[in-house]
Amino acid sequence: MITGKNNxxxxxxxxxxxxxxxxxxxxxxNSFSQxxxxxxxxxxxxxxxxxxxxLYNTYGVIGSIADAYVKNAxxxxxxxxxxxxxxxxxxxxxxxxxxxxxxxxxxxxxxDYAMGVITILNGLKDQASLLQEFxxxxxxxxxxxxxxxxxxxxxxxxxxxxxxx
Numbered sequence: 420m421i422t423g424k425n426n427x428x429x430x431x432x433x434x435x436x437x438x439x440x441x442x443x444x445x446x447x448x449n450s451f452s453q454x455x456x457x458x459x460x461x462x463x464x465x466x467x468x469x470x471x472x473x474l475y476n477t478y479g480v481i482g483s484i485a486d487a488y489v490k491n492a493x494x495x496x497x498x499x500x501x502x503x504x505x506x507x508x509x510x511x512x513x514x515x516x517x518x519x520x521x522x523x524x525x526x527x528x529x530x531d532y533a534m535g536v537i538t539i540l541n542g543l544k545d546q547a548s549l550l551q552e553f554x555x556x557x558x559x560x561x562x563x564x565x566x567x568x569x570x571x572x573x574x575x576x577x578x579x580x581x582x583x584x
Contacts, residue, residue, distance in 0.1 A: 463525075463529055467532060470512075470536050471579070471580050473512070474536065474539050474540070474543070474576050474579070474580075475576060475580070477505060477508075477509065477540075477543050478543060478546075478572055478573065478576055480501075480505060481502070481505060481543065481546055481547055481550060481569075482569065484498055484501050484502065484550065485498075485550050485553075485565070485569075488550070488553075488554050493554075494554075495554040495555050498550060498551060498554040499551050499554065499555070502547040502548070502550055502551045503551075505543070505544075505547050506544045506547050506548070509540045509541075509543055509544045509547075510544070512536075512540055513537050513540050513541065516533045516536060516537050516540075517537065519533055520533050520534060520537075532579075535575075535579045536579070538575065539572060539575045539576060539579060542568065542571060542572045542575060543572055545568055546565065546568045546569055546572055549561065549564050549565040549568050550565055552564075552565075553565050
């Protein structure tokens with residue numbers, strides 16, 4: 420025997436299923452009504468957003484690891500391992516972006532953006548290498564070279580993302 424309370428719960432579940440189904444149909448119809456170019460634009464905007472976030476976060480990760488090393492929370496071996504991982508990730512992304520540019524699948528503005536991301540990723544790899552050298556040698560010149568590259572990368576990231584330095 421179903422009580423009144425259970426009956427209300429069943430009706431609520433049934434109503435939620437109907438709402439969910441209507442939502443899925445609405446999204447499906449909307450996505451089919453978009454042109455290929457509209458979908459491509461949205462995808463490229465998402466890729467741009469992800470790449471900007473990646474650059475920003477990679478810059479932050481390298482800086483945090485440098486701070487940890489200076490405060491003796493990380494030793495040179497840990498810094499080397501973490502920076503090697505960051506450089507490997509950057510290398511993989513540079514390869515993917517270079518392939519997109521080389522294959523001429525992007526419009527000129529998107530190609531220009533991809534080339535900007537590649538330049539910054541290469542700069543971040545250089546920054547990671549300089550941090551590795553600094554953590555091994557721990558000299559003032561290495562620290563200055565790291566700091567110069569850090570500032571250069573930050574300026575490039577700000578310019579690409581359109582944020583104030």
